[in-house]
Structures are given as structure tokens and as C-alpha cells.
Amino acid sequence: MMDIKNIKPEQIEAKQLYKEMGLSDEEYGMAKEKMNRLPNYTETGIFSVMWSEHCSYKTSKPLLKKFPTKGVQVLQGPGEGAGVVDIGDNQAVVFKIESHNSPSAVEPFEGSATGVGGILRDVFSMGAKPIASMNSLRFGKLKDDHTKMLFSEAVRGIASYGNVIGVPTVGGEVQFDESYKENPLVNAMVVGLVDHDKVQKGTAAGVGNTVIYAGGSTGRDGIHGATFSSDVVEGEDDNTSAVAIGDPHMGKKLIAACLEAVNSDALVGIQDMGAAGLTSSASEMASKAGTGIEMNLDLVPQREENMDAYEIMLSESQERMVLVARKGREQEILDIFRQHDVQAMAIGEVIEEKTFRIKQHGEVAADIPVDALTEDAPVYHLPSEEAAYYREFQAKENTVPVVDNHQEMLRKLLQQPTIASKEWAYNQYDSTAQSNTIQGPGSDAAVVQIEGTEKAIAITTDCNSRYIYLDPEVGGKIAVAEAARNIVCSGAKPLALTDGLNYGNPTNPEVFWQMEKSIVGISEACTALDTPVISGNVSLYNQSAGEAIMPTPIIGMVGLLESVNNVTPSHFQQKDDAIYLIGETHAEFGGSELQNILEDSYTGKAPYIDLKVEANRQKQLLEAIQQGFVVSAHDLSEGGLAVALAESVFNGKGLGIQVELQGEATTALFSESQSRFLVSVKSENKTQFENLISDAKQIGVVTNDGKLTVQAEGNNVIEEDVEQINKLWNEAIPNLLADKKV
Structure with a gap:
């Protein structure tokens, strides 16, 4: 253990020790300037x-300003622990997505578990009761034991934390590509419910008010975790000490205690100790309030002996909160935590001087102008350069791949891990905790009822990174549009989104260009679909085998159903219903799952999208659902229409389909053209449905013979037993995981 007292400020400068902590020469010079001395x-x-x-978003901040963040539905946009959106009747939903990529690369179980715990704290620190959890995961191809271990352990970590904490994990998504082999992406999203007048903020207002530490003890786990997550993690690096360890049993008690504390008017502010632990939470709360904070680290609960100020301030031990209570009433808050068997103690006070002052053993261990850490953090406008491959891809004509056997290709597609059933993963999650889940994992969007009302919310996470790699701006539009399509298919009106922006090294001009262009596309789609960005997270320096991951801005979206009667399943429900395809199909295979199978690479143009057409189709379909004309609705995504048709009969009801398609068979079956929906309608409602939807075309009917029959170009191109291909789809991932290399 290092004795930091023996390391003089002059040595830090002379030996450039600041570089080991992650500061550049220029930044260290800025720190000296802010301090007017050597730190x-x-x-x-x-x-x-x-x-x-x-913590600072120093390279992404200029780009994030492009997002639309306001709307009549938005009560709190970016800048707090999570965003807040009105759902009527004085109620609001609070939600955010956040990544835990670097920790999950080296300790997948703990990394994913603490990712869930951290985002839960962000939500309940706003005063909201967590009511649902989602996730969005990316891994390499399931062909080597290391990747299989990462996937299995990350899912186990999510399940272990979420199941104990009592918040249902209602869905998510998993995609597999070699781009993520050494750098998996683990993004967790949580949604909470709060009354308008109970919304809390992370602020340390009121000079003389008391700063309270609550939750688990501080240890040496997770020290410099924020810096670790802001650098490239190589596959062989041992960074396990930077990964914090979660305790869901403590987390459950902490939720209950905090939700009781926010009902007390003795509370001034509350914030999670997330990245950078006690340092970021306390300094950010003071900066937002225009105050300072003084803390005595001797009062901080410590689970290890002889911890110095550096270790205590930088620890990212889990299940910890900072609260500010009114002077003279702090005991009311302390008593609440003790009643819930959660340790809490006063460790400092709000001061008028705008400084961040830390004391230990009767000495000042740190004294920094508070705004220097937050408002005055460096911001970089990095160079952007169009990726070299982009013009080459744009020059390519859209051609139709050669598929000799469409039936065999459907079988292959259904067994692709990105398309195959994720039941192996979500069966490990408790999706019905709290007893309000109406549609859980496996649906286009999860649906959770708002207890005591007829309302429900729909939740989804989405991102096709292949499209964003091919064309970042168009791909960004598609990511938002697909999330909104999933929300609409469930019967809900899209409200707003949270983004988990995962990219490679931003100092690479081509990576920064990917960021820049995809954020432009996301912003345009948000405006067109009235889904403002209310919260989010940025994760950069994600590399695998020395190359940047595919740009992966995850879109987490929430929508509102005014009545649970409008909840719409994604599967066909009954014999003789008419099957409709909404939207036009073109020869668009760039970034498609078919291209992946045939070429093992992604080239060409991303599918075209017209946001006006997208918005209009979503509006029309939602109206048809609300009027009761739609039995089921499913958006078309990876694998195109053929996969969507198969998935729509994978519900164990013995149903089949008889479908006749127009045009060239490969395009009709496997193109990934955008803004398309697969819908079933009762025969007696066909006329009303067709009057509402301007570009819906009936392509077939639902049968009860358990056969999937598709005709194209005058021939039956697919004749399958539904039970057999359902088995292939269901068993694909378990079979790959079981195939261990000896």
C-alpha cells in the first residue's frame, strides 16, 4: 500500500505521476492553474x-448539445440522475440507460451486476420507485469459450442482482458480432414511477445543511473505475481491482430507505455515488447549488483498515448515496436509514465558500475550487474525418444476393444468434416481480401496468450497429425509428428516449465522425417522431483487437398506453385472421443478416429511411390499434419478412400461415427495408383497417395447420413445419453455448 503523504506535489510533477492517473500534460497544467499551486x-x-x-464527457459534450431535449411531456431532461417524463394524473416515469462495458470485459458477472445496481440508484435518487429493468448486450460470435463465458456470466450477473432486488427484468436485446469480441457492451436501463411533486434533485443547497453518507461501507474496490472506463481495455490487461463488487441485498434495503427519506421535507438533495464515488456525487451536488462542501473522512464508514483520503475519495464501492439534510433535522433522515438497517452518518456540511474541502486525521487532504471539477472541466473539439470506407460503400449499387434455397436460408437465419430466441438468457430473469408485467421478454416491447390505473408503459432497447457502421447518419435515424416501431407495435405512443452511446477511440478522426454523424441522425429522428432525449450515457474507447467496435448508440425508449385494453401482442393469435404487410420492400441488403451469412462482412448502403413516411405509418398503425382493428403487430428488422413471419407463429398455439408474395423472392423474403410492419386483422375489420392504413397490403391468412407456407414468383418457396423451425430457433443459442472446445 502506497503512503501518499510521502509523495510530494513536486514529485508528482517531476515524475509525471499524473499520467498514471489519466491526466495529460495539458490537463495537469490546467489543474495547477485552477489551484494556483501544485495539487x-x-x-x-x-x-x-x-x-x-x-465523468466529464469532455470529447462528446459538444456533440450532445445537438440532441432535442425538450417537449411538453418532459419534466426533467439531461443533467440529473435520470430524465423525467409526464404520463398524466400527476404521475411521471423516470428512466435512464447506462453502460458498464469495461468492468464487464474483465469481470463479467460483477461488471453486469453493478451496472444494474448503479442505474437503479440513478433512478431512485430522483425519488422514483423502480418498476422495470431492461438491458442491451453485445458480444463476439459464440464460437470461442471466452466469448461464451463473457455472455453467460454477464447474463448471470444481471439476473443475480435484478432478481434479488425485486425489480422485474422485463426484456432487452442481445446481438453478436466479432466487433465486440474483446470489448462486450453491457448497457442497463431502469424505469421508475414518481409523482410530480416528489421528484428529487442532486443538489447541496443551503449553507450549514448537513451532508450524509448512507449505504454500504467504503472499501478499496473500484478505485479509479471512472478512469479505467475512459481508456482502451486490452484483452489481456488485468484491471480487476477497478471493478466494484455489488450487494443486491443491501441495494434492496437502500431503495426502501431512500424512497422513505424523499418523502421527508428534511431532505434537500440526494445523489448516487456512481463513477468516481464520493468525489463526483458530492462535488456535482455542490456545483449545481452554487455552494461548497466540507467533509471529514474519519466519519466515512470504512470496511478496510488504514484507507487514505485518495482511496476513500476514489473508491467506487457499491450501494452508497450522498444526501443533504436541513440543519437541525438530520436526525430524522438518519433514523429512517437505521430503521431499514442501513448505516448512515453525517460526514460534513454545506459551506458558502465554493470549494471542495476534504479533511482526514485533522488535516486538510484536498481543497479544490468546486467548479474546477465540474463546470470548468476541459472540453475538446476533436477533428472529424469521413471514414475511408464510406464513399466506397455509397458507390455500390443495391444488388440482390443469390439464394438458391430460400427455405434452407430461413432455417439458417433463424439459427443466427442475433435472430435466434434469447429465452436462454431471459429465463434467468425474474420478469414478473411486482406483478405488473403484462408483456415480458420476447415481445417487440415490454409492457408494464401502472399499478392502480388503467395505464401502462411500453419499454424497448434497440440499435442495429451494422447500419450505423455503413452510414452513421442514416443508421442513427433507423435506431430511433426501430425503437419507436417496437413501442407502437405494443399499442403505445412513444414518449421519449435515453441513449447509451458506445463508440471506439474518439481521438481517431474516423471514429469521431461516426459519433458526429450518428448523433445528427438520432437528433433528426427524435424531432420527426417527437421523442426527445431526456437522459443518457457515453462510453468511449471501446476497442477489440486494436480496432474500434462498430458504433453502437443504444436507444432505450418508453411509450404510454392510456388503456391496458390496447396492449397488442407481436404473435398471430387465431385462425382466419388476415395478414398484412405495411410498407414497401426494396432490394436493400447492406448490413443485413443475409449479407452476414453469405459474405461474413457488411458492405454497401444502409437501408433507406424517410422519417416523414415513418412518422405517418406509426401514427396510422397506432390509431388502428387504439380503435381495436389490430390483433397483432410486429416490426420487420433483422432477417426481413421471412423471419418476422416465422416469429409471429412461434407462440405454441399450433398456428400456421398461408402467404403469397409479389416480386422477386429473395428481396420479398429477406430484404431489410425500413418502416415496415407485419400485422394481423380480424376478417370483419379488414375494411376499416384498410381505410386507416394507406399502404397496407394483405399478403395472406393465419391458418391452424401448423405449417408455414410462402409462395413467391408462382412457386412455394417455403413449406415448413412450424414446430420444427421453432425448435431450431429456440435451441440455437443453448446448443452453441454447450459446444465447448476441449
Whole structure:
């Protein structure tokens, strides 16, 4: 263990020790300027975590300003622990998505578990009761034991934390590609419910008010986790000490205690100790309030002996909160936590001087101007350069791949891990905790009823990174549009979104260009579909085998159903219903799952999208659902119409389909053209449905013979037993995981 007292500020500068903490020469110079002196070891560490990309967004901040963040439905946009959206009747939903990529690359079980715990704290720190959890995961191809271990352990970690905490994990998505082999993406999303007048903010207002520490003890786990998550993680690096360890049993008690505390008017502010732990939470709360904070680290609960100020301030031990209570009433807050068997103690106070002052053993361990850590953090406008491959891809004509056997190709597609059933994963999750889940994992969007009302919310996570790689701007539009399609298919009106922006090294001009262009596309789609960005997270420096991951901005979206009667399943429901395809199909295979099978690569143009057409189709379909004309609705995505048709009869009801398609068979079956829906309608409602939907075309009927029969170009191109191909789809991932290399 290092004795930081023996490391003089002059040594830090002379030996450039600040570089080991993640500060550049220029940034260290800025820190000296802010301090008007040489910072000591603890102060240098505090600057390094607060100015890390993970905490300061120093390279992405200029781009994030492009997002539309306002709307009549938005009660709180970016800037707090999570965003808040009105759902009527003085109620609001609070939600956010956040990544835990680097920790999950080295300790997938703990990394994913603490990812769930961290995003839960962001939501309940806003005063909201968590009511649902989702996830969005990316891994390499399931062909080597290491990738299989990463996937299995990450799913186990999510399940272990979520199941104990009592918040249902209602869905998510998993995609597989070699781009993520050494750098998996683990993004967790949580939705909470709060009354308008109970919304809390992370602020340390009121000079003389008391700063309270609540939750688990502080240990040496997770030290410099924020810096670790702001750098490239190589496959062989041992960074396990930077991964914090979660405790869902403590987390459950902490939720209950915090939700009781927010009902007390003795509480001024509350914030989660997330990345950079006590440092970021306390300094951010003071900066937002225009105040300062003084803390005595001798009062901080510590589970390890002889921890110094540097370790305590940079620890990312889990299940910890910072609260500010009114002076003279702090005991009311302390008593609430003790009643829930959660330790809490006063460790400092709000001061008028705008400084972040830390004391330990009767000495000042750090004294930094508070805005220097937050408002005055460096911001970089990095160079952007169009990716070299982009023009080449744009010059390619859209051609139709050669598929000799369409039936065999459907079988292959259904067994692709990105398309195959994710039941192996979501069966490990408790999706029915709290007893309000109406549609859980496996649906286009999960649906959770708002207890005591007829209302429900729909939730989804989406992103096709292949399209964004091919054309970042168009791909960004598609990511938002597909999320909104899933929400509409469930019967809900899209409200707003949270984004988990996962990219490679931003100092690479081509990676920064991917970020820049995809954010433009996301912003345009948000405006067109009235889904403002209310919260989010940025994760950069994601690399695999020395190459950037495919740009992966995850879209987490929430929608509102005014009545649970409008909940719409994604599967066909009964014999003789008419099957409709909404939207036009073109020869668009760039970034498609078919291209992946045939070429093992992605080239060409991303599918075209017209946001006006998208918005109009979504509006019309939602109206048809609300008027009761739609029995089921499913959006078309990976694998195109053929996969959507198969998935629509995978519900164990013995149903089949008889479908006749127009045009060239490969395009009709496997193109991934956008803005399309597969819908079933009762025969007596066909006329009303067709009057509402301007570009719906009946392509077949639902049968009860358990056969999937598709005709194209005058021939039966697919004649399958539904039970057999359902088995292939269901068993694909378990079979790959069981195939261990000896």
C-alpha cells in the first residue's frame, strides 16, 4: 500500500505521476492553474477522475448539445440522475440507460451486476420507485469459450442482482458480432414511477445543511473505475481491482430507505455515488447549488483498515448515496436509514465558500475550487474525418444476393444468434416481480401496468450497429425509428428516449465522425417522431483487437398506453385472421443478416429511411390499434419478412400461415427495408383497417395447420413445419453455448 503523504506535489510533477492517473500534460497544467499551486496526490487523483471522459464527457459534450431535449411531456431532461417524463394524473416515469462495458470485459458477472445496481440508484435518487429493468448486450460470435463465458456470466450477473432486488427484468436485446469480441457492451436501463411533486434533485443547497453518507461501507474496490472506463481495455490487461463488487441485498434495503427519506421535507438533495464515488456525487451536488462542501473522512464508514483520503475519495464501492439534510433535522433522515438497517452518518456540511474541502486525521487532504471539477472541466473539439470506407460503400449499387434455397436460408437465419430466441438468457430473469408485467421478454416491447390505473408503459432497447457502421447518419435515424416501431407495435405512443452511446477511440478522426454523424441522425429522428432525449450515457474507447467496435448508440425508449385494453401482442393469435404487410420492400441488403451469412462482412448502403413516411405509418398503425382493428403487430428488422413471419407463429398455439408474395423472392423474403410492419386483422375489420392504413397490403391468412407456407414468383418457396423451425430457433443459442472446445 502506497503512503501518499510521502509523495510530494513536486514529485508528482517531476515524475509525471499524473499520467498514471489519466491526466495529460495539458490537463495537469490546467489543474495547477485552477489551484494556483501544485495539487497534492489526492487532489491530482480527484482531478483525474472528474476530468475523465466517463465523468466529464469532455470529447462528446459538444456533440450532445445537438440532441432535442425538450417537449411538453418532459419534466426533467439531461443533467440529473435520470430524465423525467409526464404520463398524466400527476404521475411521471423516470428512466435512464447506462453502460458498464469495461468492468464487464474483465469481470463479467460483477461488471453486469453493478451496472444494474448503479442505474437503479440513478433512478431512485430522483425519488422514483423502480418498476422495470431492461438491458442491451453485445458480444463476439459464440464460437470461442471466452466469448461464451463473457455472455453467460454477464447474463448471470444481471439476473443475480435484478432478481434479488425485486425489480422485474422485463426484456432487452442481445446481438453478436466479432466487433465486440474483446470489448462486450453491457448497457442497463431502469424505469421508475414518481409523482410530480416528489421528484428529487442532486443538489447541496443551503449553507450549514448537513451532508450524509448512507449505504454500504467504503472499501478499496473500484478505485479509479471512472478512469479505467475512459481508456482502451486490452484483452489481456488485468484491471480487476477497478471493478466494484455489488450487494443486491443491501441495494434492496437502500431503495426502501431512500424512497422513505424523499418523502421527508428534511431532505434537500440526494445523489448516487456512481463513477468516481464520493468525489463526483458530492462535488456535482455542490456545483449545481452554487455552494461548497466540507467533509471529514474519519466519519466515512470504512470496511478496510488504514484507507487514505485518495482511496476513500476514489473508491467506487457499491450501494452508497450522498444526501443533504436541513440543519437541525438530520436526525430524522438518519433514523429512517437505521430503521431499514442501513448505516448512515453525517460526514460534513454545506459551506458558502465554493470549494471542495476534504479533511482526514485533522488535516486538510484536498481543497479544490468546486467548479474546477465540474463546470470548468476541459472540453475538446476533436477533428472529424469521413471514414475511408464510406464513399466506397455509397458507390455500390443495391444488388440482390443469390439464394438458391430460400427455405434452407430461413432455417439458417433463424439459427443466427442475433435472430435466434434469447429465452436462454431471459429465463434467468425474474420478469414478473411486482406483478405488473403484462408483456415480458420476447415481445417487440415490454409492457408494464401502472399499478392502480388503467395505464401502462411500453419499454424497448434497440440499435442495429451494422447500419450505423455503413452510414452513421442514416443508421442513427433507423435506431430511433426501430425503437419507436417496437413501442407502437405494443399499442403505445412513444414518449421519449435515453441513449447509451458506445463508440471506439474518439481521438481517431474516423471514429469521431461516426459519433458526429450518428448523433445528427438520432437528433433528426427524435424531432420527426417527437421523442426527445431526456437522459443518457457515453462510453468511449471501446476497442477489440486494436480496432474500434462498430458504433453502437443504444436507444432505450418508453411509450404510454392510456388503456391496458390496447396492449397488442407481436404473435398471430387465431385462425382466419388476415395478414398484412405495411410498407414497401426494396432490394436493400447492406448490413443485413443475409449479407452476414453469405459474405461474413457488411458492405454497401444502409437501408433507406424517410422519417416523414415513418412518422405517418406509426401514427396510422397506432390509431388502428387504439380503435381495436389490430390483433397483432410486429416490426420487420433483422432477417426481413421471412423471419418476422416465422416469429409471429412461434407462440405454441399450433398456428400456421398461408402467404403469397409479389416480386422477386429473395428481396420479398429477406430484404431489410425500413418502416415496415407485419400485422394481423380480424376478417370483419379488414375494411376499416384498410381505410386507416394507406399502404397496407394483405399478403395472406393465419391458418391452424401448423405449417408455414410462402409462395413467391408462382412457386412455394417455403413449406415448413412450424414446430420444427421453432425448435431450431429456440435451441440455437443453448446448443452453441454447450459446444465447448476441449
